[in-house]
Amino acid sequence: MEGRQKENSRSLRRQVPLLLLFSLCGQIASEHIQYSIPEEMEKGSIVGNLAKDLSLNNGEIGNYNLHILSLGKKQYFTLSAENGNLYVRERIDREELCGQTAFCSINFEVVVGSPMNIFHITVEIQDINDNAPHFIIESTLPGALFLLGKAEDPDIGMNSLQNYQLSSNQYFSLEVREMEDGNKNAELVLQKSLDRESEHSLHLILTALDGGEPRKTGTAQIWINVTDANDNPPVFTKQIYKVSVHEEAPVGSFVLQVVASDKDDGLNAQIRYEFSNIPVNGQKKFGLDPVDGIISLLQMLDFEETRRYTMTAAAKDGGGLVTHCNIEINVLDGNDNAPEVTLASMFSPVPEDSLPGTVIALINVNDKDSGDNGKVTCYLQDDLPFKILPSSNNYFKLQTDSLLDREIAPAYNITITATDRGTPPLSTHKTISLQISDINDNAPSFQKSSYVIYVPENNPSGASIFTIKASDPDMDQNSRITYSILNSNIEELPISSYISINSETGTIYAQRSFDYEQFREFRLQVKAQDGGSPPLSSNVTVRVFVLDRNDNSPRILSPSQEAKGSALFEMVPRSAEADYLVTKVVAVDADSGHNAWLSYHLTQATEPALFTVGSHTGEIRTARAFVERDAVKQRLVIMVKDNGQPSLSATMTLNLVFAENFQEALPEMKSQPSSSEYQSDLQFYLVLALAVISFLFLLTVILAVTMKLRQSGHPRFLQCFGPVPHSKNGAIFPPNFEDGTLPYSYQLCLSSESRKNEFAFLTPSVQMVDNILSSEKPDEPFTGNSGNNFHPEMANGEEVSFMVRNYLYCTFDTLPRISAEFFILF
Numbered sequence: 001m002e003g004r005q006k007e008n009s010r011s012l013r014r015q016v017p018l019l020l021l022f023s024l025c026g027q028i029a030s031e032h033i034q035y036s037i038p039e040e041m042e043k044g045s046i047v048g049n050l051a052k053d054l055s056l057n058n059g060e061i062g063n064y065n066l067h068i069l070s071l072g073k074k075q076y077f078t079l080s081a082e083n084g085n086l087y088v089r090e091r092i093d094r095e096e097l098c099g100q101t102a103f104c105s106i107n108f109e110v111v112v113g114s115p116m117n118i119f120h121i122t123v124e125i126q127d128i129n130d131n132a133p134h135f136i137i138e139s140t141l142p143g144a145l146f147l148l149g150k151a152e153d154p155d156i157g158m159n160s161l162q163n164y165q166l167s168s169n170q171y172f173s174l175e176v177r178e179m180e181d182g183n184k185n186a187e188l189v190l191q192k193s194l195d196r197e198s199e200h201s202l203h204l205i206l207t208a209l210d211g212g213e214p215r216k217t218g219t220a221q222i223w224i225n226v227t228d229a230n231d232n233p234p235v236f237t238k239q240i241y242k243v244s245v246h247e248e249a250p251v252g253s254f255v256l257q258v259v260a261s262d263k264d265d266g267l268n269a270q271i272r273y274e275f276s277n278i279p280v281n282g283q284k285k286f287g288l289d290p291v292d293g294i295i296s297l298l299q300m301l302d303f304e305e306t307r308r309y310t311m312t313a314a315a316k317d318g319g320g321l322v323t324h325c326n327i328e329i330n331v332l333d334g335n336d337n338a339p340e341v342t343l344a345s346m347f348s349p350v351p352e353d354s355l356p357g358t359v360i361a362l363i364n365v366n367d368k369d370s371g372d373n374g375k376v377t378c379y380l381q382d383d384l385p386f387k388i389l390p391s392s393n394n395y396f397k398l399q400t401d402s403l404l405d406r407e408i409a410p411a412y413n414i415t416i417t418a419t420d421r422g423t424p425p426l427s428t429h430k431t432i433s434l435q436i437s438d439i440n441d442n443a444p445s446f447q448k449s450s451y452v453i454y455v456p457e458n459n460p461s462g463a464s465i466f467t468i469k470a471s472d473p474d475m476d477q478n479s480r481i482t483y484s485i486l487n488s489n490i491e492e493l494p495i496s497s498y499i500s501i502n503s504e505t506g507t508i509y510a511q512r513s514f515d516y517e518q519f520r521e522f523r524l525q526v527k528a529q530d531g532g533s534p535p536l537s538s539n540v541t542v543r544v545f546v547l548d549r550n551d552n553s554p555r556i557l558s559p560s561q562e563a564k565g566s567a568l569f570e571m572v573p574r575s576a577e578a579d580y581l582v583t584k585v586v587a588v589d590a591d592s593g594h595n596a597w598l599s600y601h602l603t604q605a606t607e608p609a610l611f612t613v614g615s616h617t618g619e620i621r622t623a624r625a626f627v628e629r630d631a632v633k634q635r636l637v638i639m640v641k642d643n644g645q646p647s648l649s650a651t652m653t654l655n656l657v658f659a660e661n662f663q664e665a666l667p668e669m670k671s672q673p674s675s676s677e678y679q680s681d682l683q684f685y686l687v688l689a690l691a692v693i694s695f696l697f698l699l700t701v702i703l704a705v706t707m708k709l710r711q712s713g714h715p716r717f718l719q720c721f722g723p724v725p726h727s728k729n730g731a732i733f734p735p736n737f738e739d740g741t742l743p744y745s746y747q748l749c750l751s752s753e754s755r756k757n758e759f760a761f762l763t764p765s766v767q768m769v770d771n772i773l774s775s776e777k778p779d780e781p782f783t784g785n786s787g788n789n790f791h792p793e794m795a796n797g798e799e800v801s802f803m804v805r806n807y808l809y810c811t812f813d814t815l816p817r818i819s820a821e822f823f824i825l826f
Contacts, residue, residue, distance in 0.1 A: 032120045032122065034124065037124070038125075040091065040130060041092065042088070044088065047085075047088060048085075049083070050086045051064075051084020065081075065111070067110070068108055068109070069110070069118075069344050073108070075089055077089050094127050097125065104127075105122050105124045106125065109364075111345055111362075118345075118391070120392065127155055131159075155212065158211035159211065159212040160211070161210055162211040163209050164186040164206060164207065165206070165207040166205075166206055166207075170192060171192045171202060172188045172191060173191050174186060175187045179240075179310075180240070180328070186208075188224075201223060201224060203222070206220045207219050232268070233321035233322065234260040234261065234262040234315040234316070235260060236324075240328065241313075242328045243255060243327075243329055243330070245297070245331060246334055247302060247332060247334045247336065249297055250297070251299060252297060253296065254294065255286060255294075256294075258273060260273070260323060266318070270317060270318040272290045272316050273291075273292075273316075282311055285297065286311075301331050302331075303334065307331050309327075313325050333371060333373055334422075335425070335426055337426070338420070338426040340365070340428065343361065343362075343363060344362040345362040346362075348434050348435050349434070351439055352404045353439050354404060356403065360386075360400065362398075363378065363397070365418045366394050372421040373422035375420060376419065379417055379419075380415065380416060384401075387399060396416075406436040407442060409436065410436050411435050412434045413433055413434075416429070439474075439478070440533065440534070442536070443530070443536035444471065444528035445538060446470045449540070451540060451541070453508070453544045453545065457516040457546050457549050458551060459510050459513055459514055460510075463509065464507050467506055468526055470483075470528035474530065474532065477531040478530055481506075481530055481531075482503045483527070484501065485525070485526055485527075486525040486526070489523045489524075496511065498511055498512060516547065520545065521545050523543050525541060526540050526541075526542050549591075551591070552648070553642070554588070554589045554642055554649065555590075559652070569656070570583050572626070572634075572659075573660055576625065579623075580622040581621055583620050584617070584618055584619045585638050585652070585654075587600075587640040594644065595642055595644035598641070598643075600617070600639075601638070601639045601640075601641060604637035605634070605635070606631055606635050607634060609624070610622065610623055610626075613638060620636070634655070634657075635653065635656075637651055637652070637654075638654060
């Protein structure tokens with residue numbers, strides 16, 4: 001037997017059709033490969049090299065992920081992922097696997113690489129002569145016709161039972177009858193009447209032969225007892241009874257009735273029925289009534305388990321004669337099995353940029369029923385961007401039907417419905433979960449097409465002024481956004497000196513304090529870029545408007561407050577009537593909007609009822625005509641106020657003189673009426689201030705000289721009191737006299753021929769101030785201790801105040817320097 005198996009292995013036939021090249025676009029390649037091997041091959045025997053038959057590169061077999069789809073079936077073969085060989089895994093008995101079926105094969109599927117390449121493998125199992133025929137021994141009684149039973153040989157074809165042979169005798173001949181299922185029954189036919197008195201028993205040998213090489217046989221011993229009388233056996237109405245029963249027939253259903261008759265009388269004509277030859281699986285399914293010959297159903301039938309039952313019924317009369325008939329019961333298929341849906345392979349997650357037609361799963365659908373009951377169609381329940389198409393051998397492929405978008409649907413629950421064509425149809429639902437993987441297909445998007453930011457001026461440096469946000473519907477790194485500033489319309493300085501942005505949060509910061517009066521608006525481009533590969537970005541325009549704050553006071557342009565002499569005097573004719581335009585105050589404000597709305601107000605006036613000021617125009621007009629009791633010289637204080645919060649203002653003083661011509665007005669401009677209460681108060685405070693300052697100054701000088709005398713003990717510490725070689729008149733000057741100038745408020749070491757040792761100052765005094773204020777003669781010069789001349793035009797009114805103010809300023813300004821210079825000299 002072992003030698004025969006090796007011989008059959010060497011004669012192994014392979015039928016491998018030409019394979020198509022694998023589809024580069026990922027579609028399923030469906031090919032059929034067939035092998036043929038004998039049964040009973042040893043475990044580990046090679047069936048064939050599948051990798052070679054698939055034209056796979058030997059060096060890259062491990063990369064193809066070559067494997068067998070089990071789908072819960074018993075596996076008789078194993079596939080090596082290293083060399084691609086197909087091996088026998090389990091002992092294969094053709095008789096156990098396929099019974100009496102002529103063509104016996106094992107079908108399975110092999111997947112190569114991704115789920116898109118599947119191959120159908122068929123291995124034909126050839127029969128070998130590994131079984132000898134044997135008899136099922138039954139009791140046989142004498143009669144005219146004797147059924148010897150049948151010999152069984154599990155082999156098929158020529159290896160199965162072929163013929164019977166009967167040992168030589170003079171009474172009986174052998175008749176071989178072939179049944180529709182291919183089995184052969186042997187019957188003894190009485191050829192010559194028996195004579196019990198001459199020969200009461202006969203011994204025959206029945207031999208069963210198969211057609212194998214070498215031929216195998218089986219024998220049965222036949223003992224024939226010759227009895228008397230009952231010479232008519234029962235006769236069935238049919239030699240073969242055929243019936244079809246639906247597998248859904250209930251228990252107890254009527255199947256068929258066998259009927260036999262006997263020409264004898266009495267006890268020899270009483271017939272009883274029984275099964276003489278019934279398969280094991282039929283003994284539990286069918287029952288035979290011994291009296292009326294009715295066969296009924298004991299258990300539910302299953303078409304998928306057994307499709308046909310073949311049995312023999314015997315009719316025995318009271319005399320012991322037996323006759324037989326054959327019964328064939330065909331089971332009709334009913335739609336009692338729903339389709340079975342199995343996920344053979346799946347590709348998940350699927351990139352969202354997969355093209356329509358991309359295969360994502362391989363589905364196996366099997367229905368145990370036959371005919372239309374076993375034909376299955378598959379469809380998808382919901383309206384999804386997928387479709388399911390039949391492939392081959394009960395396989396379906398699930399593929400994309402349109403473009404996917406993870407941002408719309410990141411995952412799908414796909415329900416596959418498999419429905420057969422039975423009546424009524426049966427369905428099975430299978431739900432699979434599919435994840436969609438993200439690609440960087442969305443650029444960051446801003447909430448608005450452009451942004452406008454309003455920033456009040458004088459903002460603190462480094463303060464956050466706005467936060468800009470962009471969104472990206474992608475996920476993970478593809479949605480990680482960074483912000484940056486591309487450019488701006490500011491050309492003087494780089495944009496980084498004005499604005500900065502946080503790259504992660506999008507918060508915009510002011511790098512400096514903005515000034516509305518310097519620039520009021522600028523633009524910049526902000527870019528948002530994601531972290532994908534390649535990265536995607538989008539830009540947005542941001543306009544920054546600087547809002548005005550009331551940080552500038554009004555500035556008076558006219559009349560000019562920097563004018564000297566009589567420029568601050570305005571002459572008004574004495575004959576001016578009411579609403580006479582005296583002058584117009586012109587002012588501006590560097591702010592804008594409400595902060596630059598100016599209003600004019602008259603805050604002080606010598607005669608408040610004499611003048612009016614236009615609150616919006618700034619025009620100063622007479623409210624009535626001039627009368628004799630009115631002062632010729634009028635003083636007005638005008639305040640210009642803006643509309644900001646808080647309000648800022650500026651003031652100016654305007655002197656008016658009522659006169660018909662300039663010669664008449666000139667004395668009024670130079671004189672200060674002593675009767676004016678305002679001028680009197682001003683003169684008093686000025687004189688008092690000058691006296692105090694002069695006293696403090698003299699005291700400081702005396703203290704400085706005294707301290708120096710105590711420290712040196714030399715009376716000639718100051719060379720001002722004696723001749724100095726470097727001075728023409730013996731005077732000593734301060735160290736800063738090298739440029740030929742002296743401080744405004746004093747002169748040091750000025751001496752003449754008569755007072756060479758005198759230390760002289762320009763010392764203000766009450767008499768001096770009085771002389772200044774009382775001088776009204778334009779041609780009379782004023783002489784002070786310093787010898788300076790005072791012009792008559794500088795001795796009246798506001799010019800006197802101007803001069804005194806400057807004198808006070810210079811005195812306060814130079815007083816510390818005088819002390820410092822004296823200490824340096826000493």
